[in-house]
Amino acid sequence: MCGIVGYIGKKDAYPIIIKGLRRLEYRGYDSAGVALLNGNLNIYKKKGKVQDLVDFIDDNNTSGSIGMGHTRWATHGAPNDTNAHPHLSQNKRLAIIHNGIIENYESIKQWLETRGHSFASETDTEILIHLIEEILNEEDCSTEEAVRIALNKVIGAYAIVIIDRLNPKKLVAARKSSPLVIGLGKEEYFIASDATPIVEYTNQVVYLDDDEIAVLSLKDGLQISKTDKTVISPSILEINLKIESIEKGGYDFFMLKEIYEQPKTISNGTRGRFNAQEGWTRLGGIDKFNNKIINANRIIIVACGTSWHSGLIAEYMFEDLARIPVEVEYASEFRYRNPIITEKDVVIAISQSGETADTLAALELAKQKGALTYGICNVVGSSIARITDAGSYIHAGPEIGVASTKAFTGQVTILALMALHLANKKGTISETRYRTLLAELENIPQKVAKALETDAVVKQIANKVKNSNNALYLGRGYNFPVALEGALKLKEISYIHAEGYPAAEMKHGPIALIDENMPIFVIATNQSAYEKIVSNVQEVKARKGKVIAVVLEGDTQIKKLADYIIEIPETDEVFSPLISVIPLQLLSYHIAVMRGCNVDQPRNLAKSVTVE
Ligand code: G6P
Numbered sequence: 001m002c003g004i005v006g007y008i009g010k011k012d013a014y015p016i017i018i019k020g021l022r023r024l025e026y027r028g029y030d031s032a033g034v035a036l037l038n039g040n041l042n043i044y045k046k047k048g049k050v051q052d053l054v055d056f057i058d059d060n061n062t063s064g065s066i067g068m069g070h071t072r073w074a075t076h077g078a079p080n081d082t083n084a085h086p087h088l089s090q091n092k093r094l095a096i097i098h099n100g101i102i103e104n105y106e107s108i109k110q111w112l113e114t115r116g117h118s119f120a121s122e123t124d125t126e127i128l129i130h131l132i133e134e135i136l137n138e139e140d141c142s143t144e145e146a147v148r149i150a151l152n153k154v155i156g157a158y159a160i161v162i163i164d165r166l167n168p169k170k171l172v173a174a175r176k177s178s179p180l181v182i183g184l185g186k187e188e189y190f191i192a193s194d195a196t197p198i199v200e201y202t203n204q205v206v207y208l209d210d211d212e213i214a215v216l217s218l219k220d221g222l223q224i225s226k227t228d229k230t231v232i233s234p235s236i237l238e239i240n241l242k243i244e245s246i247e248k249g250g251y252d253f254f255m256l257k258e259i260y261e262q263p264k265t266i267s268n269g270t271r272g273r274f275n276a277q278e279g280w281t282r283l284g285g286i287d288k289f290n291n292k293i294i295n296a297n298r299i300i301i302v303a304c305g306t307s308w309h310s311g312l313i314a315e316y317m318f319e320d321l322a323r324i325p326v327e328v329e330y331a332s333e334f335r336y337r338n339p340i341i342t343e344k345d346v347v348i349a350i351s352q353s354g355e356t357a358d359t360l361a362a363l364e365l366a367k368q369k370g371a372l373t374y375g376i377c378n379v380v381g382s383s384i385a386r387i388t389d390a391g392s393y394i395h396a397g398p399e400i401g402v403a404s405t406k407a408f409t410g411q412v413t414i415l416a417l418m419a420l421h422l423a424n425k426k427g428t429i430s431e432t433r434y435r436t437l438l439a440e441l442e443n444i445p446q447k448v449a450k451a452l453e454t455d456a457v458v459k460q461i462a463n464k465v466k467n468s469n470n471a472l473y474l475g476r477g478y479n480f481p482v483a484l485e486g487a488l489k490l491k492e493i494s495y496i497h498a499e500g501y502p503a504a505e506m507k508h509g510p511i512a513l514i515d516e517n518m519p520i521f522v523i524a525t526n527q528s529a530y531e532k533i534v535s536n537v538q539e540v541k542a543r544k545g546k547v548i549a550v551v552l553e554g555d556t557q558i559k560k561l562a563d564y565i566i567e568i569p570e571t572d573e574v575f576s577p578l579i580s581v582i583p584l585q586l587l588s589y590h591i592a593v594m595r596g597c598n599v600d601q602p603r604n605l606a607k608s609v610t611v612e
Contacts, residue, residue, distance in 0.1 A: 001610040002085075002099035003027035004180065005197045006068035006161045008171050008216050009188025013067030016190070020197025021050045021069045023246060026254075026400045026600065026607040027099075027193060028073025031084035035095040038064035041165045043095060045084035049601075066168060068161045068191075070097035073606040076105070077122030086163075087126040089133035090117050093165050094143070096129040099193060100157035100178040101611050108153070128154060132162070144172045144215050151176070151213070151227050157357060157611060159208075161191055170217040173208065174227070178610045179355050179383060180208040182222065184236065189216040193608075194379065196398060199241045206234040207381050237381065245397045253599040255401030255493070259585050260452060263445040265396040265406045266578070269413050274420075276438035279431070281421040283414075285374065285390040289346075292372055294426040296346040298325040300371070302334050302362040303350040304609065306404040306488060310376075310411035311350050312481035313577050317419035321437075321574070323428040331358040332612065335365055343370035350415075351375070352399055352407035353608040354382020361612070363387060376414055378407050392418070401600045402607045403492045405585050408485065409448070409578050416441065416574060440572045444579075447569040451582035454566050458583050461548055461564045462590035465519040471496055472510055472545075473584070474503040475523035476533060482523055482577045486584035493592040493602045503536040514545040521587075522549045523580050524558050526573055537561045550580050 003024025007013040017034050025032075032053040033045025042064070046056040050071060070085035077083035086095040102108075105124035108131055117130045128150065135146040143164040151158075151174055159178035161171055173180055173191050183190035183198035183205050190198045191214075195205055206222065208214055212232060215223045224232040251257035274281040286293065293299070299318055301311035308330060315326040329339075331349070335358060341347065347366035351359045354377035363384060366373050375384045375391030378399060385391055394410030420437055423429040429437075465471070471490055475483035484500035491498050501510055503522065514520065520540050524533045534557055540547050541561055549562040552570045559565050566583045592599045 001028055001073045001606045001608055002193070003071040004068070004097050004099050004159055004161055004191070004193045006171050006173070006191040007188070008066045008218060009185060010065055011188065013064050014062035017067050017069035018050065018054060020192055021071050023196040024193055025050055025071050026402055028071050028606050029601050030072050030074050030079030031081070032069065032071045033084045033086050034067060034069040035086040035097070035163055036062060036064035037066040037163055037165060037168055041092065041095055041163065043086050043088065045081055045086065047080050047084065066163060066171065068097050068163060068171070075101055075611055076124045083121045083123050085125060087121060087123060087129050089129045091133060094129050094133055095163045096125060097161050098125040098128065099159040099610060100176070102128055102154050102158065103156040104154060128160070129162070143167055144213055147172050147174060148213055148227055148229070159193060169219050170215055172213065172215055174213040175208045176210050177357060177360065177383070181381070182206045182208065182214060182216065184222065187218065189222065191216060195239050195241055196246045199239065199246070200243050203239050204236055205239050206236055207386070239380070241398070246400065253401060253589070255403055255405060255589055255599050258399055258401050258406045259582070259589065261397070262406050262409050262582070263449040263452070265410055266413050266448060267445045268395045268397070269410045270417060270441065273417055274438055274441065276435065276442050279435050279438065281417055281424065281438070283392050283418060283421055285392045286418065286421060289372060289390055290422070290425050293346050294322070294324065294422055296324060297342060297344040298327060299346045299348055300334075300341065300366070301326060301328045301348045301350060302331040302359055304331050304356050304358055306408050306485060307350040307352060307411060309481045309485040309488070310408055310415060312484070313412050313478060314348075314415040314419065316478050317416055317574060318422070321419045321423035321429055322426055324422065329362070331356065331362040335362045341366055341369035341371050345371040346374060347371045348374045348376060349384050349388065350411055351382075351384050352378045352404055354379045354384040355608050355610050357610050357612045360384060360387070376411055378410060400607070402602055402605050403489055403588070403599075408581065412577055413444070437572060437574060440575060444571065444575055447571055447579050448582060451568045451579045452586070454568065454583045455586055457566055458586040459590045461566070462587055462594060464564070465546070465548070466591045466594045468496055468517065468519050470513065471498040471519045471521065472506070472513070473498060473500040473521045473523070474506055474536060475500070476503045476529045477526050478573050478576050479523040479526055479580055482580050482584065483521075485581055486521060486588070489585055489588035490591065492605060493588055493599050494595050494597055495603070496591065503533055506536060506539070511539065511543065514540060514543040516544040516546065518545050520545045520547050521584065522547055522562070524549045524551050524555070525568065525576055525580050528573060534558060534561070550583055
């Protein structure tokens with residue numbers, strides 16, 4: 001949520017910043033801006049996408065080898081040119097870019113007004129830079145010291161970068177609850193919200209931790225200290241992020257590329273983690289805690305959005321296979337409802353980005369109460385990955401399309417492996433079932449590839465239903481969360497109102513909505529509840545609903561009833577969400593393209609929600 005990029009070195013900062021902003025645009029895209037220091041502090045900002053900013057800047061002066069840029073997802077103040085970042089201090093000496101929220105900005109603003117400050121924008125960010133200026137004026141201290149004093153006065157979340165026109169050889173940055181990573185080049189530094197703007201220049205990085213302030217100085221190198229002044233010695237990590245993985249590679253949209261990557265990302269996520277022939281599973285993160293987890297009172301899963309849907313599937317898996325009670329919670333509700341958590345509970349956070357503010361806060365709460373915390377994340381080095389006691393990366397590679405696809409299947413795969421691992425340790429499934437499931441897990445990438453071959457059929461169906469105003473998704477058992485996920489995908493990128501329901505619940509409300517204009521997507525692949533799903537389809541047809549059914553290859557019964565069918569390969573029910581979600585992802589993609597929507601950057605959404 002909001003992308004930050006900064007550069008200090010010998011090169012021209014502007015092209016580096018703009019390229020970086022394009023890579024970070026998935027984090028927010030309502031406006032963008034840059035600040036460039038070349039004796040003068042030049043600021044350009046514009047409502048809209050990064051391209052609108054580039055067009056606006058045109059052939060204005062973009063010189064300077066110190067600069068920073070921001071792509072915004074509005075919290076305080078409408079998306080317009082004035083509210084776009086960077087923001088200037090009153091005397092225009094300092095400029096700031098910020099990701100996060102300053103919660104007590106109103107009281108600071110009132111205090112600053114009594115001292116003669118006036119503000120151009122409606123943002124909380126502008127208040128912070130005025131506060132820093134006020135401290136600099138009062139205390140006669142260094143910029144970083146003024147930043148430190150200011151941060152000790154603010155409440156909230158932030159990742160900030162500051163340029164001081166009078167100190168042209170350094171950038172000052174700080175973080176609390178919003179990510180920042182520093183790239184170390186040769187006589188140059190980069191700073192960004194994630195590593196994607198940095199990787200083509202260097203693979204040496206330092207992740208800032210909460211309450212840390214960094215000074216990136218061409219004269220004195222990189223210095224990091226805490227807001228309480230403790231000096232930190234930076235721990236330099238080598239990252240292994242390939243540039244191809246953050247480019248579209250010939251696809252029209254990142255989302256489509258990511259959908260098609262799934263056979264590979266599922267293999268990558270499980271590589272070296274199980275062997276069906278030898279009958280073992282190995283999840284580095286879990287080993288130390290096997291006993292604690294299998295003897296836990298319960299597992300509480302906290303997550304948001306698509307990751308929450310993965311959590312719901314995990315509930316079926318963990319209870320079915322490992323017989324451990326599971327509760328799945330929206331992180332935002334869990335953190336504020338005074339939940340009962342004990343030291344005998346295990347809290348699993350699922351998060352693609354590893355930065356979602358509510359999920360992070362839910363974890364902090366679980367830690368305070370003494371529960372074991374476990375993270376299932378995609379972004380390596382992310383905050384959730386770092387604060388949890390243990391965890392497993394899903395290794396899906398960068399997911400850039402705002403609507404999550406390959407991260408979902410990556411999460412479900414790792415959760416399935418975890419459930420199998422725990423079930424085997426606990427002795428809650430037979431050796432035969434364990435080995436059968438492991439053998440089937442080996443087949444999943446190839447079955448996902450087969451499910452991707454439904455694309456042409458799915459596209460035809462998309463064309464038939466693209467003008468609908470509403471849609472209903474029905475599923476049972478393991479496929480109920482897939483119905484929720486299918487509906488979410490459609491809402492997110494095509495702006496069609498859609499709801500997911502357990503198929504049997506349809507009779508308790510949604511059935512009233514059904515008429516000949518309402519497409520009903522039925523996931524009808526569960527062998528265990530097949531007859532019941534057939535009845536649900538009949539109930540819909542009796543009310544003239546339009547049924548689009550996802551069925552197993554060779555299905556005959558539902559084929560006769562449904563208006564359209566999408567055939568996918570059979571698998572064990574435990575893994576069925578991994579296959580049945582594929583046509584639903586493709587469907588929402590095609591409908592969104594046909595409706596002229598921006599698939600990768602849907603309105604009002606952001607990929608990484610770092611504010612609550
Ligand atoms: C946002 C994204 C969703 C994502 C959710 C949770 O809403 O648009 O795609 O599922 O956040 O994000 P996380 O990174 O925690 O999985």
